[in-house]
Amino acid sequence: MKKIISLLLTSLLALVATAQNNVGTPYSKYGIGLMPENYGAYVGMGGVSAAMRDRHNINYLNPASYTALDSFRFYFQAGYAGEHVNISSYYARATYSVAQTASINMGFRLARKLYASFGFNERSDIGYDMRFTNQVSGDPYSYFFQLLEGEGGLNDIYLGLGYQWGKLSVGVNASYIFGKVEDRQTLEPISYSGNPIEYYVKTRTQNHIHDVLFTFGAQYPVRVGESSLLTIGGTYNFGTYLSGKRVFEAFELTTSGKDTTLLREVPDHGKIFYPARFTLGGSYEWNNHWQLSGDYTFQEMRKYKEFGEVTEMFTNYHKVALGGAYTPNGRDWWQRNRYSVGSYFTKSHINLLEHNINTFGVTLGMQIPFYYANQELMLGVAADLGVRGRQAAGLMMEQFAKIRLTIAFKERWFMKPKIF
Amino acid sequence: MRISPLLIVTFFSLYACENEISEIGKRFEDNTRxxxxxxxxxxxxxxxxLDSFPTSVGQGVVNDTVMVIGKTEDQTTGTMTSSAYFEVLPSSIPSVDFSESYVYDSLTLVVRSARTIAGDTTAMQLFHLYRLKEIPYFNEQWPYFNNVDSVPLGDHVGSMQMFPQKDHLLNTYFKLDDEWGREIYSLFARREDMLTDVWTFLDFFKGLAIVPDEDNSVLFSVNSRFELRCYYHLSSQGDVPQYIALGNKSNTGIAFFSFSRHKHEPAPDLKDAxxxxxxxxxxxxxxxxxxxxxxxxxxxxxxxxxxxxxxxxxxxxxxxxxxxxxxxxxxxxxxxxxxxxxxxxxxxxxxxxxxxxxxxxxxxxxxxxxxxxxxxxxxxxxxxxxxxxxxxxxxxxxxxxxxxxxxxxxxxxxxxxxxxxxxxxxxxxxxxxxx
Incomplete structure (x- = not known):
């Protein structure tokens, strides 16, 4: 009964989440949106992933790690993230709070050395709501409202395979990337008297994106001494053209409620070039208690293109993450938990007013195991405190506090009863 | 698992949150829109x-009740002279027996001001009242008069001099020629047939025109519902005068007809317009x-x-x-x-x-x-x-x-x-x- 209730609540949470704006930052306005800086199964360790493999978590960021899963269990893992952000510039301040379903993943063994995972992940988020009052060009006494709204983002449904060949594990995730990026704009002049002028304009740009992206991964654990394990790993995806369709519509509205379509451009079928991305990392485990891991991620976002046009403000993406974890492995409740700490720095691909929008975060996390007769549940809670952007040069700084909740079930599915 | 409800509540509360972002991002938004x-x-x-515009009132499609009379001159636009031409009709015949005990008093034309004045109001203004020589011709298909002379003036039947202050304009009237007044009075005393036949009466009466004097300096608006009053009283009592009204509408319901004549002498700058x-x-x-x-x-x-x-x-x-x-x-x-x-x-x-x-x-x-x-x-x-x-x-x-x-x-x-x-x-x- 408890299992049913838990699954229902989880599904409900997922459904609610799909109806929400995922983020609320104006920095998500560009390209395909804001790519998550710290996600995956190891958020508490700064989001390291390349060399991480264990039997408790589905590390869907590196498909080679699937070979570390228990061979006789079916894994279900869901990640949720909640975020409260304080945005400030030199002249204004605002806050927003959002929650999102970040991932739903499942994993199991297919054959002796072949493991599989499938699920749903978020690739990017767009969610902003900016309201400006601007001066009308050519008339110092007139103003207009400008409302910029955006929502959507990219998701993927993936099927991944991991194969162990000796010590070397290799894997691939075939992700079907899909999503809609929608930008809306309202331009509404205001008369001298402060009343809206009768005519105003709304526009809507929708980019529908879909295609398949392959991410390859490898991990190689090396025993270093009796009680130490060093793992190196990496992932890579080739630069890939994603199919896209762009529809631009403009509507003229009147304050009395009449609306007219000004323009509806013929859907523009084209390609979005998603540049190559790699992550390299290493992990060092000692005595089954301590783990230290580090990652470096690079994506050549300078080559990002939408419908043949290079986005001038984009530069290459870099991320460095470092994390550590400690598992006491004792008998008491607190000794069975896994405690983690981490940090990451992202030099994002967005460059505004000659400044990169960088992100720095520190993380703390804890994974709490619960054991039942045929099940294991790993509840992961991680906090991510960080800063994105800066106030200088007319930009804005976002101070965020994120909580990520990961629930991972493991159930024995593939054990045959032994009859005496 | 006791922690689960707390976490779920926390996340639901975050899902319900609204963004409160405004004005932020303005500086780096590339505002090409x-x-x-x-x-x-x-x-x-x-x-x-305008060469021509309707100046008739009270009949046809132009139904104004305001006319302008007077004259003014200014350096920008020149001289403007406006005269009012109008018909009056007997609206009713008194039921009294006009025997010898009733005597004629006076004939006056009451002018009600609409109290809008333009021009130099520091000088006395003189207006002349003329009887028309012809009935103003009203063309049903072309119910307009332009700003040139159109109806010849007949006998001068009265004048009015007044100081053009707003309070004075409220009660202004012309005292008409008594000889003609007695003639009008006798029509009623004899109960002439023409009093009940509008067209015969119009043919007799023609109409009136208020024309400003050449030395006037003011234009002011008046109500187009002029009223001609023929005063009489009982000779034995000697007071409590009564009057017979001739006005805007006949006793058969035929509407009055009035029009203005606007004569303009443009200033040199505007003479070619x-x-x-x-x-x-x-x-x-x-x-x-x-x-x-x-x-x-x-x-x-x-x-x-x-x-x-x-x-x-x-x-x-x-x-x-x-x-x-x-x-x-x-x-x-x-x-x-x-x-x-x-x-x-x-x-x-x-x-x-x-x-x-x-x-x-x-x-x-x-x-x-x-x-x-x-x-x-x-x-x-x-x-x-x-x-x-x-x-x-x-x-x-x-x-x-x-x-x-x-x-x-x-x-x-x-x-x-x-x-x-x-x-x-x-x-x-x-x-x-x-x-």
């Missing part, structure tokens, strides 16, 4: 003087809008077509700036109308939203006319290259006469308000660049 106002001087601006021959603004650097003498401004509005498909007009306005100094005691209009006209200046219609009250912005008073729908339709929705001609004048309406000939009625006939436009009119077009 904007609202812009472009200003264009309407170089083809001119003053015209006619309806078909506009006087360009740039010649004297001013334009005139005025009632009675038919001055209006004609604008050929620039045809500005934007070729970007990502741009649309959200507002089109015409702005005119009046001269603020008013040395000549002529009231300024508080509202102006804008009319569509053809290339020749013939009015076609009042633009639906085309009126303006003065707007004061940063100490500058101006009239701003909203012509958005009209301009969008002409330039953006159904573009054609025909010139966009507009007239700006006092509030009024457009009347179609025979052969689709159109006239402007309204304040052009009933108000002497004037505006001098000192700066060349401008066209403001508000665009939204949406991509």
């Amino acid at each position: 904007f609202v812009e106002v472009k200003r264009f001087e309407i170089e083809e601006s001119s003053t015209i003087r 006619t309806e078909r021959s506009p006087l360009p603004f740039v010649i004297h650097n001013y334009g005139v809008i005025q009632g009675l003498n038919g001055y209006m401004m004609k604008l050929e509005v620039p045809y500005i077509q934007e070729y970007s498909r990502y741009r649309t007009i959200v507002k089109a306005q015409i702005a005119i700036k009046p001269r603020l100094e008013n040395f000549e005691n002529i009231p300024e209009p508080t509202r102006l109308y804008i009319y569509e006209c053809d290339e020749l200046g013939t009015p076609q219609r009042v633009l639906s939203e085309g009126y303006s009250d003065p707007t004061t912005l940063m100490g500058n008073e101006r009239f701003i006319f909203d012509i958005t729908d009209f301009y969008k339709n002409r330039v953006q929705k159904n573009p054609d290259a025909r010139p966009i001609n507009l007239l700006i004048g006092l509030p009024g309406f457009v009347i179609s006469g025979i052969d689709q000939v159109r006239f402007i009625g309204g304040n052009v006939n009933t108000s002497f308000e004037r505006m001098i436009v000192r700066e060349i009119p401008e066209l403001y077009i508000h665009y939204i660049q949406f991509k």
Whole structure:
């Protein structure tokens, strides 16, 4: 009964989440949106992933790690993230709070050395709501409202395979990337008297994106001494053209409620070039208690293109993450938990007013195991405190506090009863 | 698992949160989408003087109840003389027995002022009342009179001198010639048949005209419902005079007919302005809008077509700036109308939203006319290259006469308000660049 209730609540949470704006930052306005800086199964360790493999978590960021899963269990893992952000510039301040379903993943063994995972992940988020009052060009006494709204983002449904060949594990995730990026704009002049002028304009740009992206991964654990394990790993995806369709519509509205379509451009079928991305990392485990891991991620976002046009403000993406974890492995409740700490720095691909929008975060996390007769549940809670952007040069700084909740079930599915 | 409910509540509360972002991001938003106002001087601006406009009131489609009488002269527009011509009809025949015990007192014409004055009010004003030689001819198909003489004046039957202060204007009247008064009285005393036959009475009476003296300096508005009163009383009592009224409507319900004659001697600057021959603004650097003498401004509005498909007009306005100094005691209009006209200046219609009250912005008073729908339709929705001609004048309406000939009625006939436009009119077009 408890299992049913838990699954229902989880599904409900997922459904609610799909109806929400995922983020609320104006920095998500560009390209395909804001790519998550710290996600995956190891958020508490700064989001390291390349060399991480264990039997408790589905590390869907590196498909080679699937070979570390228990061979006789079916894994279900869901990640949720909640975020409260304080945005400030030199002249204004605002806050927003959002929650999102970040991932739903499942994993199991297919054959002796072949493991599989499938699920749903978020690739990017767009969610902003900016309201400006601007001066009308050519008339110092007139103003207009400008409302910029955006929502959507990219998701993927993936099927991944991991194969162990000796010590070397290799894997691939075939992700079907899909999503809609929608930008809306309202331009509404205001008369001298402060009343809206009768005519105003709304526009809507929708980019529908879909295609398949392959991410390859490898991990190689090396025993270093009796009680130490060093793992190196990496992932890579080739630069890939994603199919896209762009529809631009403009509507003229009147304050009395009449609306007219000004323009509806013929859907523009084209390609979005998603540049190559790699992550390299290493992990060092000692005595089954301590783990230290580090990652470096690079994506050549300078080559990002939408419908043949290079986005001038984009530069290459870099991320460095470092994390550590400690598992006491004792008998008491607190000794069975896994405690983690981490940090990451992202030099994002967005460059505004000659400044990169960088992100720095520190993380703390804890994974709490619960054991039942045929099940294991790993509840992961991680906090991510960080800063994105800066106030200088007319930009804005976002101070965020994120909580990520990961629930991972493991159930024995593939054990045959032994009859005496 | 006890922790699960707490976590779920926490996440649900986050899902319910709203963004509160405003103004942030403005500095780095690449604002290629904007609202812009472009200003264009309407170089083809001119003053015209209407050749003809309806001056009849009280009958037909023009149903004003205000007329203007008087004369004024100013240096800007010249001399304006307005006279009132009107019929009076017996409205009823008293039931009293006009035996020898009743005697005639006087015949007076009561003039009710509408209390609008223009001109020099420091001098006595003299008005003359004439009996008309002919019945004013009313053409059902062409119910208009223009600003030239049209009905000859007959006998001078009275005069009125008054000091043109507003309080004095409330109770003004002409004392008419007694000999003619007794003649009118005797018609009623004898109960002449013509008193019940409107057309016979009109043929006898013809009509009256109030004509200002050449030395007058004031124009003022009067109610067009003039009333002729023939006073009588019982000779034995000697007081409590009673009167027989001849007025606006006959006892058979036939309406009265009045019209004005507006005679204008233009100032030298404006003498060449006619309806078909506009006087360009740039010649004297001013334009005139005025009632009675038919001055209006004609604008050929620039045809500005934007070729970007990502741009649309959200507002089109015409702005005119009046001269603020008013040395000549002529009231300024508080509202102006804008009319569509053809290339020749013939009015076609009042633009639906085309009126303006003065707007004061940063100490500058101006009239701003909203012509958005009209301009969008002409330039953006159904573009054609025909010139966009507009007239700006006092509030009024457009009347179609025979052969689709159109006239402007309204304040052009009933108000002497004037505006001098000192700066060349401008066209403001508000665009939204949406991509």
